[in-house]
Amino acid sequence: MAGVEAPCGLIVMGVSGSGKSTIAEALGQRLGWRFEDGDSFHPASNVAKMRTGHPLTDEDRWPWLNAIADEIGRVCGRGEHIIIACSALKHTYRDVLLRGRDDVRFVFLKGTKELIAERLAHRKGHFMPPGLLTSQFDTLEPPEAGEHVITVSIDETVEAIVDGIVRQLKLGGAKR
Template sequence: MGRVEAPCALIVMGVSGSGKSTVAEALGERLGWRFEDGDSFHPASNVEKMRAGHPLTDEDRWPWLNAIADEIARVCNEGGHIIIACSALKHTYRDVLLRGRDDVRFVFLKGTKELIAERLAHRKGHFMPPGLLTSQFDTLEPPEAGEHVITVSIDETVEAIVDGVIRQLKPSGAKRRDLET
């Protein structure tokens, strides 16, 4: 694997209920980078489908993933930084999001199905019903080292998870001023 460019974008990924939005927002605050929830890029038809308890198909996901990739490209090409919370469950989805860029890193929030199911049972006001968790785990293709991934366990505090991500980012060659805590 060649040298990894300093990231202009982080994609915080994992199944629903793993804490993507919470961790991504905290990372954004710590780094001073803009945070966007990938869910806001879904077309209304996808949201309605998930609310009705139906898993999305790949055909449903392509426009959503391309909209996120467009935003990453726009921000990075303008010299900015962005953190996006996005499930990015399959290798092919992550390929769409990267579009061959070396300056985008994935942060994989790894947790057990039992822990995440417990969290989903207590979550209010989200369109992803807990019953779809099994389909999320069935779809998940954990990222591999060649995907420039940082893997962190979700059974820690948000602050500890953010600390761990930043520790793993610093050796990547990122500009020190971009990663000060």
């Protein structure tokens, strides 16, 4: 990759329905990096709780966040790259995910509640019911500049969003 040194990991974050998995997977394909959906790290008890329409508590989230942080550590320790889709809604969650690392960046997918609610209404086969969107926005603490974050609007095509992220990372691979 041309440009500056690449981070070893990217965490594509935002509320449910913001397009984390779609964007993270497309970004992984563009950069040739491994993609993992953070949802796959949830214990079964978390998935069951969300399926029944109950929001997760911080206590529910700690094992999940630590499992993701462990995976980032393993991959980065091998000198490889990973992109993980993970809501990472609070500053404290992002701190757990980073574990003090400065070689992991966040990509915040920012969108309006109305746009995301519309997307959720058409999504099929996901355990997160649309009714929990309000709790997601209530929990969200948007990342600040000091959190190694790239913020992008979700009000564009997947390709345009990925192009914007790659340009901001200065890694090359953005379509012109």
